[in-house]
Amino acid sequence: MKLTRQLLAAAALAVTASYSHAQYSDGVVKIGVLNDQSGTYADLAGPGSVVAARMAVEDFGAAKKGMKVEIVVADHQNKPEVGSSIARQWFDADKVDVIVDVPTSSVVLAVNQVAREKNKVLLVSTGATSDLYGKACTPNSVHWTYDTWSLANGTGTAVVKTGGNTWYFLTADYAFGHALERDTEAVVLKNGGKVLGKVRHPFPSSDFSSFLLQAQASKAKIIGLANAGADTITAIKQGAEFGIVKSGQQFAGLLVFLTDVHALGLDKAQGLLMTESFYWDLNDQTRGFSRRFAKLHKGAMPTMGQAGVYSAVLHYLKAVEALKSDADGAKVVAKMKELPTDDPVFGKGSVRQDGRKIHPMYLFEVKKPSESKGAWDYYKLRHTIPAEQAFRPMNEGGCPLVKG
């Protein structure tokens, strides 16, 4: 029995080897999932993103096509120096061809430089700063799932238009918070609103009471939360305690994930407006994908970040297949821009010249507890922002790759 298994394994290896005549650098396409595996952002990306990457490899049919794909994982602990040293180690010593996911803007900006320097590929799903397809854009990266501009555009516009015209920002004090605040402020001002003040809180923070009090004193109608993950959850939770909503102010969650709503509970999160590029209950395809995902991930539905990892890896593999090579990172990304994207998560779309993946964004409202049928049934769709309006126009980003 044991012998047969060994024989079979040997045979399988031989078949794989004969198909993949050294088209791929060192014979393997190696995908590195780099994210927060244990901290504030571990539930919205973390191990779930690894599950999503594995599903993409499986759905692509790598094994059947004779392509050998390996996935490695590392925890960047939300620290830029840790992230960039892992990226160097991966590219130089471990022969990783592409890094995916990378939440925490400060980390992703550092890794972005490394990927360009080594001519590898970076596919950003949960990293948010819109600089990635603006002044920091490179021929080696694609910004996949959402970004600070599209979030600000979706939520900011909707809130100002429904009367929320004075804002106070609670901003996470690092690259992501600053970018999100900057992009949202621009949207608020453009739509005729006013920003009354802002406070920058350390990242991560466990106590927001002091900042909430300052926001309360500003008398702004809207408290914009330019933070994410556990920070957003704590701010909303403690906001309820300090009677923020009862006294007539409202929160605008500028980056909220499904897992955050799950942790908050509907009684605290109800009525919250948010912009996302994916929700599991959008259509048959997203439901199918998400149910498969949940089976592999302790019953949790995927966040948009995790869904984005799936979509990005799938498209990357298609580009590598078309090129028959993964050696030159910039060439693979060029191929990704050439090929149209199509997957169960975002439907049909494309990748722009500046490295921005294009698909619709959705404005959701969190359901009331009475409207929800159970766990994970949390959002109702308010408005769909069509793909061509959902992201910052190419000529406004200042990406050096865009000419004319």
Next chain:
Amino acid sequence: MTEIFGIPTQALFGQLLIGLINGSFYALLSLGLAVIFGLLNIINFAHGAQYMMGAFCAWFLLNKLGLSYWWALLLAPLIVGATGVVIERLMLARLYKLDHLYGFLLTFGFALVIQGLFRQQFGSTGLPYSMPKGLEGGQNLGFMFLPNYRAWVIAASLVVCLGTWFMIEKTKLGSYLRAATENRELVQAFGINVPRMITLTYGFGVALAALAGVMAAPIYSVSPLMGADLIIVVFAVVVIGGMGSIMGSIVTGFILGLVEGLTKVFYPEASNTVIFIVMAIVLLIKPAGLFGTQR
């Protein structure tokens, strides 16, 4: 409206009160640490994990057994304290003869294991825990809206802190404890069971951490990392107050809460670091800490 450094005085009062509330948590936690260090000479790095266990314990009692917050306030410290007793008996008791470092390493490792297990099981985002009935809502004090629950936290923490101080410094039991730390053999010669007393002291310190955890559950999210985020600050509080000084840890806890609260108004970016700056200054001027005595 009167202003101090450009901040309206009313807003300032609000911030000071908030600082005091956060200070109550620092005081409760650093008190436990100080009791354990003062009487056992163990630097209990698992304190943050035990605080987290207290919060999770409250969550379990509410969601699995339907026992309210008030029950949790009583039961969680007992349960987590009991685990502390087991750890002390099985592991820590073997380390008293060795350098501080061993106890420190053991408890640190223990904290990592516990946090890892909870994270594996519950993820990192945390679980919701609702406000206890009767403490929802709040009072409008004119200068701020004070949630009832936070008022309760200050009161409860003051009572527990002062009670502990009284027990250790002013009662007969406390005098045994203090004597045992000075000269173990002599106290034992008087027929007092010193090892049992030490075990119970550790259990009590751990129970204090768990109590703080239960009190934190309704305001912070119940998450595996809640203790890890806090423990470093609390250690700084203990160092500033003077290692092992009971009153020192209580007073310093509240004062540093105030200092942090003020920083959040004047320069919020530095609010995470201000406590460590204070610590560096205190160590430069008074190496034994504000209330400590050189041993």
